[in-house]
Amino acid sequence: MAAAAHDSLTRARVRTAWLFLAPMLFVLAIVALWPLARTLLLSLTDASLGAAGTARFVGFENYLVKDDGAWYGLLADPLWWLALRNTLTFAFVSVAAEVVLGTLIALILNARFRFRGLMRAAVLVPWAIPTVVSAKMWAWMLHDQFGIVNDLLLRLGLIGAPLAWLADADLALWSVIAVDVWKTTPFVALLVLAALQMLPEDCYEAARVDGIHPAKVFFFVTLPLIRPALIVAVIFRFLDAMRVFDLVYVMTGNADATLTLSVHARQMLVDFQDAGSGSAASVLLFVVIALLSVLCLLAMRGEVLGRRQ
Amino acid sequence: MAEVRLVGLRKSFGRTEVIHGIDLRVEDGEFVVFVGPSGCGKSTLLRLISGLEEATSGEIWIGGREVSQVPPAKRGVSMVFQSYALYPHMNVYRNIAFGLSLAGASRADLDARVRAVAEKLQIAELLERRPRELSGGQRQRVAIARAIVREPQVFLFDEPLSNLDAGLRADTRVEIARMHDELRATMIYVTHDQVEAMTLADRMVLLNDGRVEQVGPPAELYRQPRNLFVAGFLGSPRMNLLEVQSGEGGLLLPGGGSIAHSGELPRGQLTLGLRSEDLHPTSGEGVLRGEVTLVEELGETRLVHLRIGDGQSVIFRHRELPGPRPGDRIALDADPERALLFDGNGERL
């Protein structure tokens, strides 16, 4: 009898929970699920922006199809593979640099010195500027003829002739990565700083009395203790970097050297008016990110999420 | 092993001076306890000795070496923190071993040392556990083990027992005393708990507001306090302090009683200090008379509050059964040998 009463109480609670969740699920369905489903459907057609209403179902032809002994479709397109490689390079390098630099800056900001409050605020400036604005600003600064970067390097004698930072295929991706690092390091620094401020101060005093070398303290005490924060920063930044669009598009447009998956999808969809292939490119980007997310979560399992108390 | 000597030691934080010139000598192998009310500068003094804080002026000598410009690690001290300061992500073994350097010693050597210390502190079974899987008392042992394993010249303890419950505190106190007997190391121990201070100390240093009030063996501070502050700080319940008039041949107490006093006394108002255990009920006239207002039962004895007129009251320790009841009128005799007299400045005469 008691069990029955308990059961009905549980059922009532579950019902209430669904009731509270319903509005959010509804909103999610119309803003996320519906567009996703539409994109998925479109990617299976030959829809074109120019000729609406004439779309025909073509199966997986936009992704991969064999015709007359040759492969066609996105997965057979070297450009898509180039975009994937660019995106992965961009994500890995920029996130690695941001985490290392962000941690360094956080360590500095965590030390005691005058004007620390001012410095903490100043560090946030690049993060606070809208991406399009900072992208445009850096595009000007990196301009091969009139940019301040070339001017400075020339005056200092570090380079002999102006460099085409954004036009040179060997430099463009690195320039974009550098700007992303400049812009996003503060975010990582702030996350790490918050973690540093939670660290037990007495442990550091104990280490001082015991004469443990600061480098050893950093690697064996600080780093393990801020690991959860670092992992959160890496996951956030990595998934964000995989979708990078605005920075690249404003700085270098559709150039092959910096073409990322998002830029590529936009090019298909808008420039080539090819809604079918563009949708397929979007779906592929979604799949890549979903796969990487699952990999991340598996690798970090128990580390951040299901951390046992 | 080493002696510790402080000479004219001062410390300011910003413009506020919190340690006002301390001179002190701690002998080799001695157990010295810094005691005093909260905020009097005990921790600061200990941190100055450890090197975690830098002295504003003065000298610190450890083992015949002036160390005020020497980094903490090179002073030959180990510190046990109130919060234990264990590394939360390391197991007990790593916590103990982390401060040991490989310099000159083999890995097997270090391992043997860690295990020997763990054995001694009865934490050998806990070596694989993390601090959060330990009880307060066990964490405390790990913190002490970590201090011992480095074989320092001087041990510094900052209120190491204050996070333990009463029973555990008494047990650990005994163990620390035994550890001192065994290691024969110089130990400086900070506490605000006078029972801890009295039971552990070879000598006590009573601090007040960044100054030393009195230094000496616990019994001496208890029986011969130099001034009213020391008299009032030590002992529970607090010493009874009565306004008395000194006159021909003795002291006139509130309520009309008097105590004979040999020797010269300044005339006028003085303060008489009587501890609760030095007052005894008497069937005769007594020196103090009054009405019982409160009886605090302690089990083996009881504390009786007695209103003696002039708005003053005393507390005495009553042993016999049955105990008095509120409203009873009682006369008390005082032990003249034990009575303490303080002048108008609070200094003992």
Ligand SMILES: Nc1ncnc2c1ncn2[C@@H]1O[C@H](COP(=O)(O)OP(=O)(O)O)[C@@H](O)[C@H]1O
């Ligand atoms: N880092 C600090 N900055 C400023 N004032 C401090 C600092 N540490 C201690 N003090 C002050 O010094 C005095 C003594 O503190 P402390 O040594 O911790 O006292 P205790 O350990 O006896 O309770 C207190 O008034 C405290 O506010």
Ligand SMILES: [Mg+2]
């Ligand atoms: Mg303290």
